Amino acid sequence: MKAPLSAKDLKAKREKFIVPGVKQLYSNPPHFVQGRGQYLIDETGREYLDMFAGIVTVAVGHCHTKVTKATIEQVQKLQHTSTIFMTQPMVDLAEKLAEITPGKLTKAYITNSGTEANEGAILNARLASGKNEVIALEHSYHGFSHLANALTGNHGWRPETMAAAGVVFAANAYCYRCPFKKTPDNCSLECAQDVERVIQTQTSGKPAVMIAEPIQGVGGTITPPDGYFQMVKKILDNYGVLFISDEVQTGFGRTGKHMFGISNWDVQPDMITMAKGLGNGTPIGAYITTAEIADATTKQVINTFGGNPVSSATALAVIETIEEEKLMENARVVGDYFMEGLKDMAKDYPIMADVRGKGLMLGVEIAAEDxxxxxxxTAKIVEFAKDNGVILGKGGIFGNVIRIKPALSITKENVDTTLGVMRKALDTVAKVAAR
Ligand SMILES: Cc1ncc(COP(=O)(O)O)c(C=O)c1O
Structure with a gap:
């Protein structure tokens, strides 16, 4: 086997052959050649504790034995036919999704990615409602295609081109920087009420659908307060607007108490979109909806690789692993422990201005007193952590939120290691800032 390139040589080659928009997290990036559980290994054999899981994707750990076996067995049996021929894994997966999603969501469309899942769901919602306009939230991320990008309320992820028409934005539930300058003591969920203002002032009064992430991921782990989605849903019901919960990041037990994040607000969506953790790294996405809504898609649709037997068999094995290894429970227990540790640490480091999230979907906003x-x-903390063996994510509209979203299988010991490295990183950054 050919020896892997050094990180330096790979970086130079990547810059030469890959479009520049495909950016990397670090100024000095490692070259990963192997993954094992919650660990990544670089070309020199150095091990890193992965607290970002790709981008919130490796739900059950890198190269999980059961999942890898399911992939290999299916590749060796039958890789592709397309959906115009019958194969069983896609249908078994759809049946499993109907079992684990809340309410009467029973019919699924399987795609290759979250972007496609959102595209498909919006199209289906438009067909089912006979209406067009879509409401999204500010600071959201829903994908990179023409439409999914237009649903994304974050300038950093939107190229300077003409966006798809028919999308309007409501304020998000960003308590630390409340768009309505409220505090928890005088909040009347003005952000939820904003959905009604947007319907009345920026649409025909009859939008087709609203799409929202239960906790905004790329947006920086923006976690709405209790009551938020309940109020939003009530407004949508009053105006006959469908609701899509984008669970690409919050799905499959990540938030600890429920298989899907929206259930933390006790709200029943009309559609759920998913990807990332569903495949544990294998390309797959899906949306699921009620039979009534699904039945509006009467024209033929084909997605050459969507629902392919390999990704479907892999996804089934991922869901079974989450259930068998009780990873949702682990996300709750270890996530609560992590949250406590971060909140404790924030007492010593005031620049940890806001610690938020649920389960193993955590964020720390780094900001000055004002x-x-x-x-x-924030970039320095994330780079320092990597140099000291811990991979953290970064996001938020300003790029000042540390994102912690590891495999759901991490241990309390992994948390202690991460907190230790973060302390060192913060000490270094604080010293540099004071100089
Ligand atoms: C909430 C959310 N929706 C959709 C997407 C798009 O998914 P994909 O990158 O698989 O197209 C992402 C990707 O980060 C996401 O975070």
Whole structure:
């Protein structure tokens, strides 16, 4: 086998042959050649504790034995026919999704990615409602295609081109930087009420659908307060608007108490979109909806690789692993422990201005006392952590939120290691800032 390139040589080659928009997280990136559970290994054999799981994707750990076996067995049996021929894994997966999603969501469309899942769901919602306009939330991320990108309320992820028409944005539930300048003591969920203002002032009054992430991922782990989605859903019901919960990041037990994040607000969506953790790294996405809504898609649709036997068999094995290894429960227990540790640490480091999230979907906003986002410092913390063997994510509209979204199988010991490295990183950054 050919020896892997050094990280430096690979970086130079990547810059030469890959379009520049495909950016990497670090200024000095490692070259990963192997993954094992919650660990990544670089070309020199150095091990890193992975607290970002790709981007919130490796739900059951890198190269999980059961999942890998399911993939290999299916590749060796039958890789592809397309959906115009019958194969069983796609149908078994759809049946499993109907079993684990809340309410009467029973019919699924399997895709290759979250972007396609959102595209498909919006199309289906438009067909079912006979209407067109879509409401999304500010700071959202829903994908990179023409439409999914237009649903994305974050300038950093939107190219300077003409966006798809028919999308309007409501304020998000960003308590730390409340768009309505409220605090928890005087909040009347103005952000939820904003959905009604947007319907009345920016649409025909009859939008087709609203799409929202239960906890905004790329947006920086923006976690709405209790009551938020309940109020939003009530407004949508009053105006006859369908609701899509984008669970690409929050799905499959990540938030600890429920298989899907929206259930934390006790709200029943009309459609759920999913991807990332569903495949544990294998390309797959899906949307699921009620039979009534699904039945509006009467024209033929084909997605050459969507629902392919290999991705479907892999996804089934991922869901079974989450159930068998009780990973949702682990996300709750270890996530609560993590949250406590971060909140404790924040007492010593005031620049950890807001610690938020649920289960193993956690975020730490790095900001000065006056809330000025500390963007450079955040990048330094994330780079320092990597140099000291821990992979953290970064996001938020300003790029000043540390994102922690590891495999659901991590241990409390992994949490202690991460907190230790974060302390060292914060000590270093604080010293540099004081100089
Ligand atoms: C909430 C959310 N929706 C949709 C997507 C798009 O998924 P994909 O990158 O698989 O197309 C992402 C990707 O980060 C996401 O975070």
């Amino acid at each position: 809330k000025t986002p500390m963007v450079q410092e």
